[in-house]
Amino acid sequence: MIDWLIAPLQYPFMVRALAASVLVSGLCAVVGAYVVLRSMAFLGDALAHSVLPGIAAGLLISGRGDRRSLFWWALGTAIAVSLGIGWIGERSRIREDTAIGIVFAGMFALGVALLSTVRGFAVDLVHILFGNVLGVSSWDLAVIGGFGAAVLLTVILFYKEFLLVTFDPTLASTLRIRASFYRRLLLVLVAVVVVVSLQTVGLGLMLAMLITPATTAFLLTRRLPWMMGIGAVLGIVSGVVGLYLSFYWGIASGAAIVLVATGFFLVALLVSRRRDVLRWRLKRRSGRPVAAE
Amino acid sequence: MTSLRPTAARGGRRTTEAVHDPSAPALRIRDLRVSYGERLALEAITFNLPVGARLAVVGPNGAGKSTLLKAIAGIVRCAHGSIAVHGVVPEGHICIAYLPQRNDVDWRFPVTAFDAVMMGRIGRLGPLRHPKERDRAIVREALALVGLGDRGKRRIGELSGGEQQRMFIARAIAQEAELVLFDEPLAGLDVSSQNEVLGLLAQLRKATILVALHDLGIAATRFEYVLLLRGRMLGFGRPADVLQPETLRQAYGGALRMVSTEDGVLVVHDTACTAEDRCP
Numbered sequence: 001m002i003d004w005l006i007a008p009l010q011y012p013f014m015v016r017a018l019a020a021s022v023l024v025s026g027l028c029a030v031v032g033a034y035v036v037l038r039s040m041a042f043l044g045d046a047l048a049h050s051v052l053p054g055i056a057a058g059l060l061i062s063g064r065g066d067r068r069s070l071f072w073w074a075l076g077t078a079i080a081v082s083l084g085i086g087w088i089g090e091r092s093r094i095r096e097d098t099a100i101g102i103v104f105a106g107m108f109a110l111g112v113a114l115l116s117t118v119r120g121f122a123v124d125l126v127h128i129l130f131g132n133v134l135g136v137s138s139w140d141l142a143v144i145g146g147f148g149a150a151v152l153l154t155v156i157l158f159y160k161e162f163l164l165v166t167f168d169p170t171l172a173s174t175l176r177i178r179a180s181f182y183r184r185l186l187l188v189l190v191a192v193v194v195v196v197s198l199q200t201v202g203l204g205l206m207l208a209m210l211i212t213p214a215t216t217a218f219l220l221t222r223r224l225p226w227m228m229g230i231g232a233v234l235g236i237v238s239g240v241v242g243l244y245l246s247f248y249w250g251i252a253s254g255a256a257i258v259l260v261a262t263g264f265f266l267v268a269l270l271v272s273r274r275r276d277v278l279r280w281r282l283k284r285r286s287g288r289p290v291a292a293e
Numbered sequence: 294m295t296s297l298r299p300t301a302a303r304g305g306r307r308t309t310e311a312v313h314d315p316s317a318p319a320l321r322i323r324d325l326r327v328s329y330g331e332r333l334a335l336e337a338i339t340f341n342l343p344v345g346a347r348l349a350v351v352g353p354n355g356a357g358k359s360t361l362l363k364a365i366a367g368i369v370r371c372a373h374g375s376i377a378v379h380g381v382v383p384e385g386h387i388c389i390a391y392l393p394q395r396n397d398v399d400w401r402f403p404v405t406a407f408d409a410v411m412m413g414r415i416g417r418l419g420p421l422r423h424p425k426e427r428d429r430a431i432v433r434e435a436l437a438l439v440g441l442g443d444r445g446k447r448r449i450g451e452l453s454g455g456e457q458q459r460m461f462i463a464r465a466i467a468q469e470a471e472l473v474l475f476d477e478p479l480a481g482l483d484v485s486s487q488n489e490v491l492g493l494l495a496q497l498r499k500a501t502i503l504v505a506l507h508d509l510g511i512a513a514t515r516f517e518y519v520l521l522l523r524g525r526m527l528g529f530g531r532p533a534d535v536l537q538p539e540t541l542r543q544a545y546g547g548a549l550r551m552v553s554t555e556d557g558v559l560v561v562h563d564t565a566c567t568a569e570d571r572c573p
Contacts, residue, residue, distance in 0.1 A: 037402060160415050167402050168412065173368045174391050175416030218403060222448040227403050
């Protein structure tokens with residue numbers, strides 16, 4: 001058993017992959033809590049896909065070898081798109097989800113169009129869509145760590161404002177908290193997390209990292225800090241277990257991580273349903289009013 | 294009249310905190326008009342409300358009750374006219390509590406009653422500050438005052454309807470609100486819960502209170518002032534003066550039934566919908 005656990009760690013690329021998965025999974029779950037609670041799942045998915053033209057432009061301009069500049073291209077695009085989506089949602093007569101859909105699909109098409117002019121684009125596209133966690137470099141790790149710390153610090157500093165804007169925007173405006181500023185800041189945080197996580201799970205499965213562990217934790221807890229903490233732990237465990245499965249069974253690593261996280265979600269769903277039914281029966285028996293949902 | 298004095302808040306960021314004019318009424322509204330885009334929601338509202346008064350805002354569905362409360366809170370912009378709260382425009386205040394309709398709240402949200410009441414403190418804390426022991430004491434006290442002292446650790450979705458409304462009142466207390474705007478607090482509550490909520494409102498001695506209501510009987514018996522709305526102001530004043538057959542007919546149209554009794558008192562049966570609405 002010990003050997004089974006230690007064997008993959010002999011390879012430096014596996015150690016880096018594990019470190020990246022742990023950091024990214026934890027980070028995604030914390031920011032994902034807001035994504036889930038603000039019903040921004042579609043937005044998260046759209047943001048991830050909208051990064052593609054940025055990466056494509058980076059590939060065209062700097063070439064495939066320059067991975068660092070690719071990162072900055074992706075980051076710039078993601079932040080620009082997140083601010084643009086927020087702006088459209090506030091100003092336009094179009095419904096927000098429609099606006100997001102149009103921007104997302106248009107950006108993705110632009111990305112594919114740009115990429116298709118690059119030679120050997122199929123391999124690039126597969127890596128971008130599904131991640132390449134085994135190719136994580138020490139520079140990538142440093143970037144994930146640095147930006148991850150900045151995101152966590154922002155969440156801690158503005159915890160009460162984010163909570164208020166997410167739960168009760170009306171109260172936020174009567175307390176004269178600038179709700180639109182914090183909403184945009186939250187979008188930028190999601191954008192940053194999406195980009196630093198790109199290498200691990202890819203665009204295609206990014207959404208799962210953001211919402212699955214956070215939702216699993218939502219089913220199990222009654223307070224936001226716990227939702228973030230338990231979500232992070234579940235995400236990290238999914239990341240580690242997924243990588244081992246990937247190592248021994250040869251499954252694509254991003255997919256393995258997401259499948260483990262989905263498994264946790266299904267278990268939590270069953271557990272919490274049973275618990276709710278039980279609680280409801282107890283209440284009915286004792287004659288107390290059933291809680292409004 | 295309008296004195297918005299910028300004050301340096303703790304934490305270094307400048308915020309504008311309205312300075313109350315003690316000689317001004319709690320609420321002074323002149324020829325208010327509010328519209329959502331092209332659609333006119335409310336017009337011709339003019340009245341003064343003294344400090345500490347209790348006002349019931351009544352009218353059929355869609356009469357603009359919520360809109361009026363939101364305009365006073367400074368959440369909805371007025372297209373025309375003026376609102377002054379303690380002599381200052383609403384946007385300058387953090388002492389206005391708007392307590393939303395129950396349907397407007399996501400009750401599945403993972404916060405406890407304690408957390409939700411603590412949110413009322415955020416305006417006083419300022420940016421980058423976390424709640425201190427004093428804030429926690431204020432929240433505990435507010436919860437105890439509304440009889441939820443033992444419910445602080447419950448998730449908000451686990452509270453009963455009456456408890457949820459009392460939690461909002463606790464939040465207004467924690468906010469140190471001086472003007473409380475309560476949007477349909479009695480909707481969907483049984484009679485005993487309604488009485489609990491009304492009793493608590495009576496306890497908020499220092500605050501001026503506006504409550505949007507459906508029940509004309511409660512408005513007439515439990516409030517000092519009544520404002521009758523239907524897209525425009527049809528009457529404002531003491532309940533006995535405002536709730537007259539003619540004005541009520543203007544507000545409710547055919548949905549209103551009146552019965553004359555022997556002493557000439559009109560018994561009003563309020564179905565709470567306009568003639569155009571599909572009534573059950």
